[in-house]
Amino acid sequence: MPDGALPVLDVKDLKTVFKTRSGEVHAVNSVSFDVKPGELLGVVGESGSGKSVTMMSLIGLLPSPPADVKQGEVLFDGQDLLKINARDLRHVRGGKIGFVFQDPMTSLNPVFNVGYQLMEPLRLHMGMTKAQARIRAKELLELVGIPDAERRLKDFPHQFSGGMRQRVMIAIALACDPQVLIADEPTTALDVTIQAQIIELIKELREKLGMAIIWITHDLGVIAGIADRVMVMYGGQVVEQAPVRELFTNPQHPYTRALLQTIPSVRGARAEKLNVIEGQPPILGAAPAACPFRDRCAYRFDRCDRENPLRRDVSPHHDAACHYDFTKGGAHGV
Amino acid sequence: MFTFTLRRLILTIPTLLFISFVIFMIVKLSPSDPTGNLPLTIPPEVREQIREALGANDSLLVQYGRWLEQFFWIEPRVYLSNTFGWDLGTEGEIRLLSYQTRSPVMDLIMQRMPQTLSVVGVAYLVGIAIALPIGVISAYKQYSVFDQIGTFVSMVGFSVPPFFSGVVVIVLFSVLIPSDSFWWLPSVYDTTHEVTDWESFKYQFRQMIMPVMVLALQITAQISRFTRASMLDNLNQDYVRTARAKGVRERSVVLLHVLRNSMIPVVTVIALGIPSIFGGAIITEQVFKVNGLGQLLIIAIQGGDVPTVQTLTFIFAILIVLFNLIADILYGILDPRIRYD
Numbered sequence: 306m307p308d309g310a311l312p313v314l315d316v317k318d319l320k321t322v323f324k325t326r327s328g329e330v331h332a333v334n335s336v337s338f339d340v341k342p343g344e345l346l347g348v349v350g351e352s353g354s355g356k357s358v359t360m361m362s363l364i365g366l367l368p369s370p371p372a373d374v375k376q377g378e379v380l381f382d383g384q385d386l387l388k389i390n391a392r393d394l395r396h397v398r399g400g401k402i403g404f405v406f407q408d409p410m411t412s413l414n415p416v417f418n419v420g421y422q423l424m425e426p427l428r429l430h431m432g433m434t435k436a437q438a439r440i441r442a443k444e445l446l447e448l449v450g451i452p453d454a455e456r457r458l459k460d461f462p463h464q465f466s467g468g469m470r471q472r473v474m475i476a477i478a479l480a481c482d483p484q485v486l487i488a489d490e491p492t493t494a495l496d497v498t499i500q501a502q503i504i505e506l507i508k509e510l511r512e513k514l515g516m517a518i519i520w521i522t523h524d525l526g527v528i529a530g531i532a533d534r535v536m537v538m539y540g541g542q543v544v545e546q547a548p549v550r551e552l553f554t555n556p557q558h559p560y561t562r563a564l565l566q567t568i569p570s571v572r573g574a575r576a577e578k579l580n581v582i583e584g585q586p587p588i589l590g591a592a593p594a595a596c597p598f599r600d601r602c603a604y605r606f607d608r609c610d611r612e613n614p615l616r617r618d619v620s621p622h623h624d625a626a627c628h629y630d631f632t633k634g635g636a637h638g639v
Numbered sequence: 640m641f642t643f644t645l646r647r648l649i650l651t652i653p654t655l656l657f658i659s660f661v662i663f664m665i666v667k668l669s670p671s672d673p674t675g676n677l678p679l680t681i682p683p684e685v686r687e688q689i690r691e692a693l694g695a696n697d698s699l700l701v702q703y704g705r706w707l708e709q710f711f712w713i714e715p716r717v718y719l720s721n722t723f724g725w726d727l728g729t730e731g732e733i734r735l736l737s738y739q740t741r742s743p744v745m746d747l748i749m750q751r752m753p754q755t756l757s758v759v760g761v762a763y764l765v766g767i768a769i770a771l772p773i774g775v776i777s778a779y780k781q782y783s784v785f786d787q788i789g790t791f792v793s794m795v796g797f798s799v800p801p802f803f804s805g806v807v808v809i810v811l812f813s814v815l816i817p818s819d820s821f822w823w824l825p826s827v828y829d830t831t832h833e834v835t836d837w838e839s840f841k842y843q844f845r846q847m848i849m850p851v852m853v854l855a856l857q858i859t860a861q862i863s864r865f866t867r868a869s870m871l872d873n874l875n876q877d878y879v880r881t882a883r884a885k886g887v888r889e890r891s892v893v894l895l896h897v898l899r900n901s902m903i904p905v906v907t908v909i910a911l912g913i914p915s916i917f918g919g920a921i922i923t924e925q926v927f928k929v930n931g932l933g934q935l936l937i938i939a940i941q942g943g944d945v946p947t948v949q950t951l952t953f954i955f956a957i958l959i960v961l962f963n964l965i966a967d968i969l970y971g972i973l974d975p976r977i978r979y980d
Contacts, residue, residue: 366883391889399886406884411877415976416899426885461975477885 312339312380313484313517314363314402319377320592321355321362321541324370331589332358334541336377337616340485345511345518347532347549349525349564353586355541356521360487364398365391382484400430403478403516407490409470413462419446419473420458426480445476448513450506468499472506479510487519492527504531525568529553534622537561540587540597543616547623557625557632559602596628604629608636640971640978647964658956659710663703663949671943673738693736709735710950714745739944747935747947748954752917754830755924755931759916762851766858767909773859774866774905778874779893789863796860805853805926812849824849828929850927854920858912865908869901876900903973910966914958 321333333355340346348356361367362374363386379386382401386394398404406412414422423445424438433441439458446454449472462470471491478486488507492500508531511518522528528535528549535552537545537560545558556562563582584601587593596602599609608628616626617637630637673695674686681689690696694705713734716727734743777786813826825846834840873879874897882896883889921933932951939947971977 364884366880395886395888397886399884404881404884406877406881408877412881414878414882414896414900416903416974417896418975422885425882425887429886429888463976474881477881 310341313342313382314519315339315378315380316359316363317378317380319359319362319379320375321358321367322373322375324373328590331592332372332541333362334589334592336538336541336543338536338543338546340517340519342484342517343511343515345520345531345533347528347535348519348521348538349523349528349535350538351523351586353588354538356538357489358541359538360404360489360519360521363487364402364404365394366398366404396430399426399478400481401484403480403483403486405471405474405478405486405488405491408494409467409474410494412474413470415462418459418461419465422462423458423473423477423480426477430481441480442476445480446473448479448510449473449476451476467495468502471495471499471503475503475506475510479514479516482514483516485517485519487521489521490523491520493522493524500527507531525564537564540593541589542593542597542626544598544627545623545625546616547619547625551620551623555619555623557619557623558598558627559604559629560598561625562631563601563603596626606636640968643971644964644968647967651960651964654960655957658960659707659953660703662952662956663706664699666945666949666952667699667702669943669945671738671945673945675943676739693738706735706946706949709733710953714743717743718745718749735946735950737939737944737947739939739942739947744947744950748932748951751930751932751935754828754929755917755933758828758847758850758924758929758931759854759920761847762854762920763858763912763916765851766855767862769855770859770862771866771905773863775870775893775898775901777863777867778870778901781871786867789867792856793860793864796856797864799856801853801857801920801923802926804856805849805923808849808852809926826927828927830930850920850923850929853926854923861912862905862909866901866905869904870897873897873900903970906969906973907966910962910969914955914962917958918955 316339317337319333319336320331323330323332336355336359338346348360350356358367358372362372362377363379365374365386367374374387377387381397384393386397389397413419420439420442423442424433424435427433427438427441428435431438431441442458443454446457451457451469451472457465462473465473475491478488486507491507492503495503504527507518507520520528520532532549535547535549536543537552537558539560545552545556545561547555547557552561553565556565560582563580566580567582569579582601587597587600589597593613595611596605596609596614599605602609604627606628612628614626614628616624618624619632628636672690673693674681674689677686677689694702697705713729713732717729717732717734719725720727720729735745736742737744737747740747773789773792777789780786809826812822812824816823826849828846828850832839832843832846834843874893876897879892879897882892887896917932921937923929924931924933925937936948936951938944939951
């Protein structure tokens with residue numbers, strides 16, 4: 306992992322609110338993180354923790370209304386993506402930042418052939434002619450491991466299998482040599498063998514092309530295998546952030562600890578029951594004034610109800626947002 | 640696709656034969672006398688001879704067979720020789736005659752066709768041209784003021800029958816507005832009017848406005864609601880998000896990615912609606928005195944004109960079967976996921 310390099314993407318204090326009929330939902334609350342060039346940042350958290358919404362807020366992919374990115378800064382390539390005009394943002398989107406979505410079965414337009422969909426960003430952002438784009442599109446399909454690329458450009462999405470479609474999606478995201486690839490649960494909808502293939506593919510492409518990757522998932526097993534650094538999200542905020550090894554060996558947030566305990570182990574005695582985290586993640590009607598995890602937390606004490614913990618450094622590259630200090634076995638600052 | 644089309648075309652033959660039999664028999668069952676329209680001074684013996692000459696005394700099956708022969712064999716050849724001046728040996732063959740007018744049914748239909756096609760056809764085109772943008776914008780700006788107005792207009796179009804809306808526009812534009820005003824419109828469609836110069840074209844245009852307006856309202860209502868629903872189905876699809884994530888212009892996202900998908904069912908509905916153009920808008924044609932096919936059917940029914948009713952109904956049936964097939968084929972062309980072979 307490159308250390309000390311300037312981040313390619315730097316997000317500061319991002320806040321996204323959804324306006325619904327029954328009031329506001331605070332989906333992203335003051336999220337800050339950065340990604341260094343060539344780094345693979347894993348983002349984990351259960352459904353509704355704000356992982357996808359955070360990433361979609363960055364590049365203006367959320368429909369507005371109902372979504373409203375209230376505050377924050379997204380520094381990319383020397384500009385704030387939240388402030389630049391729609392046209393420039395469009396060129397970043399699909400150009401310098403690629404996006405791979407969860408469900409490859411529905412993420413491709415069924416009535417256009419794969420070649421067209423692959424050539425679209427090339428012609429939009431790289432100013433290629435049709436002929437140039439076709440050559441590049443063929444290269445891209447070969448890059449993501451689709452055999453007989455030339456002929457398959459003319460095929461429609463329904464003529465591809467799920468794994469192949471996800472490869473096409475990856476090819477589209479990589480079309481314009483992005484600096485950052487955001488992969489939103491790219492393997493969740495695939496079966497396990499295909500999942501492994503796609504993970505291998507992305508690992509390989511990352512080595513070849515050197516872009517930074519943000520990998521959103523709720524599968525800690527996947528994260529352990531590929532990420533350099535992991536960010537754990539809960540209730541629309543970052544609760545812990547650490548290099549992958551550190552996070553797995555020395556988790557400093559009760560939610561991270563609980564998450565790690567839910568992974569069933571194949572070693573040792575057979576577990577009678579799978580570990581679960583009791584309760585449901587909160588739907589926040591207002592910016593949280595207390596710790597969002599307190600209702601499900603085993604370490605809860607009075608301060609958790611009064612004050613939303615800020616992220617504090619545990620070690621130089623590791624921070625967690627909790628009032629409880631696990632190294633000391635008591636509250637922070639007491 | 641070709642074999643599919645061929646197979647379907649062949650399959651339409653028994654379908655149409657069955658339909659023709661049912662139509663023929665049902666209309667024949669009605670208690671109508673071919674001489675019923677003739678003056679009462681004609682003595683019964685003469686009437687009997689007329690019936691005999693028209694073949695009305697033969698068995699039903701024989702009559703059915705003759706009708707089929709006239710419809711599928713004699714009339715097309717007569718049409719071809721009249722149009723292209725070929726000699727197909729149709730001289731002296733017995734054509735299908737209307738009980739009412741004693742002239743060949745096909746000639747009646749050919750006379751009426753242009754009026755219906757111009758009025759109802761134009762209304763259909765106008766309706767589609769208005770409906771598609773309304774549907775697209777309504778869906779894109781769901782629940783906006785535009786969408787609410789569009790919904791309201793559609794509800795009006797759906798619920799107000801043309802015999803009411805027709806009379807309303809006549810009262811508005813022909814009665815309340817003085818006849819020397821620019822906004823005055825003729826309430827009776829003059830079929831004998833011929834377009835020869837700019838002035839006569841203007842008059843033709845003016846006399847078409849009201850019937851087209853009344854019909855287009857209905858067509859717009861249906862197709863715009865359908866387009867809107869279809870667009871809404873597609874706007875939230877994942878591929879739309881993908882298109883946006885690729886940095887595609889919002890206009891292209893909607894008009895290319897979403898519309899292309901949304902049009903699949905809409906085009907089918909439009910194709911299925913085309914036979915109704917030929918069927919004429921029976922009520923609207925009556926209100927504005929357009930003597931088109933719809934009006935011909937009404938008169939034929941009222942006059943007990945069995946051959947005309949049978950033939951018109953059967954032509955409508957053929958068109959419906961044909962456009963069903965066309966809709967199916969269009970579906971296959973527009974949606975790459977559907978392959979018939």
